[in-house]
Amino acid sequence: xxxxxxxxxxxxxxxxxxxxxxxxxxxxxxxxxxxxxxxxxxxxxxxxxxxxxxxxxxxxxxxxxxxxxxxxxxxxxxxxxxxxxxxxxxxxxxxxxxxxxxxxxxxxxxxxxxxxxxxxxxxxxxxxxxxxxxxxxxxxxxxxxxxxxxxxxxxxxxxxxxxxxxxxxxxxxxxxxxxxxxxxxxxxxxxxxxxxxxxxxxxxxxxxxxxxxxxxxxxxxxxxxxxxxxxxxxxxxxxxxxxxxxxxxxxxxxxxxxxxxxxxxxxxxxxxxxxxxxxxxxxxxxxxxxxxxxxxxxxxxxxxxxxxxxxxxxxxxxxxxxxxxxxxxxxxxxxxxxxxxxxxxxxxxxxxxxxxxxxxxxxxxxxxxxxxxxxxxxxxxxxxxxxxxxxxxxxxxxxxx
Numbered sequence: 001x002x003x004x005x006x007x008x009x010x011x012x013x014x015x016x017x018x019x020x021x022x023x024x025x026x027x028x029x030x031x032x033x034x035x036x037x038x039x040x041x042x043x044x045x046x047x048x049x050x051x052x053x054x055x056x057x058x059x060x061x062x063x064x065x066x067x068x069x070x071x072x073x074x075x076x077x078x079x080x081x082x083x084x085x086x087x088x089x090x091x092x093x094x095x096x097x098x099x100x101x102x103x104x105x106x107x108x109x110x111x112x113x114x115x116x117x118x119x120x121x122x123x124x125x126x127x128x129x130x131x132x133x134x135x136x137x138x139x140x141x142x143x144x145x146x147x148x149x150x151x152x153x154x155x156x157x158x159x160x161x162x163x164x165x166x167x168x169x170x171x172x173x174x175x176x177x178x179x180x181x182x183x184x185x186x187x188x189x190x191x192x193x194x195x196x197x198x199x200x201x202x203x204x205x206x207x208x209x210x211x212x213x214x215x216x217x218x219x220x221x222x223x224x225x226x227x228x229x230x231x232x233x234x235x236x237x238x239x240x241x242x243x244x245x246x247x248x249x250x251x252x253x254x255x256x257x258x259x260x261x262x263x264x265x266x267x268x269x270x271x272x273x274x275x276x277x278x279x280x281x282x283x284x285x286x287x288x289x290x291x292x293x294x295x296x297x298x299x300x301x302x303x304x305x306x307x308x309x310x311x312x313x314x315x316x317x318x319x320x321x322x323x324x325x326x327x328x329x330x331x332x333x334x335x336x337x338x339x340x341x342x343x344x345x346x347x348x349x350x351x352x353x354x355x356x357x358x359x360x361x362x363x364x365x366x367x368x369x370x371x372x373x374x375x376x377x378x379x380x381x382x383x384x385x386x387x388x389x390x391x392x393x394x395x396x397x398x399x400x401x
Contacts, residue, residue, distance in 0.1 A: 010086035013041020088122030125161030177225035186227035191267035195235030211275035213237035253303035311342035
């Protein structure tokens with residue numbers, strides 16, 4: 001998605017500067033053309049040579065580089081840049097940018113850029129929570145900078161709290177969102193559910209499935225990239241929630257049902273990608289069941305049908321998308337589900353297809369609507385997510401006409 005894009009990576013003088021090398025590497029692996037500008041203080045933590053080797057481009061450290069072919073470099077860089085990311089961004093550099101101070105190559109170039117600009121702050125918790133910094137962050141947003149909120153955790157000073165630089169993979173996700181996807185969902189609210197549910201048997205055991213949530217999380221990330229407001233209701237997964245999504249964590253099918261139905265009324269597009277348990281134990285033991293006392297049988301009862309409930313309750317303009325993972329008769333089962341659940345589209349795949357289904361980063365699906373079917377080849381789940389969103393948006397736009 002970043003192939004051929006010119007990314008300007010600004011690196012400032014914080015201990016988290018070492019993470020910028022990993023970010024540069026991730027960007028290069030996505031076939032982006034990366035140019036790095038380092039502040040003078042950044043060179044105290046990491047050398048320009050590191051970035052030269054990673055990016056294949058000369059790292060810029062001086063506004064007046066006499067060893068470089070003459071040009072008004074901050075202007076030429078700003079003209080060719082598709083996106084600016086400053087990571088890490090210190091409180092000092094953020095303050096300079098919002099007050100128009102251009103006293104080094106990084107601040108001069110950023111102020112000359114009219115492309116999307118992202119700032120990933122990294123600083124001590126007290127500095128991050130300082131009213132002056134809070135005011136500067138507010139001003140930065142008003143000036144059009146996108147802030148990648150810092151994480152919470154152990155900081156270099158030995159304390160714990162907010163101010164930790166987001167991981168390079170998370171920053172890459174934000175960059176991808178701003179540069180690669182069409183902004184065609186800016187006025188829409190997309191509700192997604194994802195992951196498995198866990199149905200308790202006793203305090204130790206539960207019934208669940210192999211869902212990892214990757215497909216649902218990819219759809220949530222894709223919708224964010226396209227400008228939508230996204231609500232993600234997630235079962236237990238090992239995945240980090242997409243940035244900018246309102247994420248509600250649940251465990252059981254009943255919790256999933258309650259959270260999805262409570263939030264469905266104001267959603268424009270609802271994508272129900274979770275692998276919700278169809279059955280739950282009729283009773284849950286307060287104590288661990290001892291095998292010598294167990295009958296070997298568990299009485300199960302059906303869980304609420306989220307897909308059917310949402311499908312039957314949708315308004316004329318709402319779009320509801322379901323999923324059908326099958327082991328046999330994939331398309332006939334999907335067509336039946338599309339009809340009986342009153343859906344606008346359904347995504348069908350076969351659990352035995354190599355590279356598709358649970359845990360994989362790829363998927364191979366057929367998207368079915370009430371008027372057409374599209375079989376897709378094996379592709380990454382994020383690309384598959386955009387294909388699903390394309391179809392959902394197409395149906396939404398038809399309903400709006």
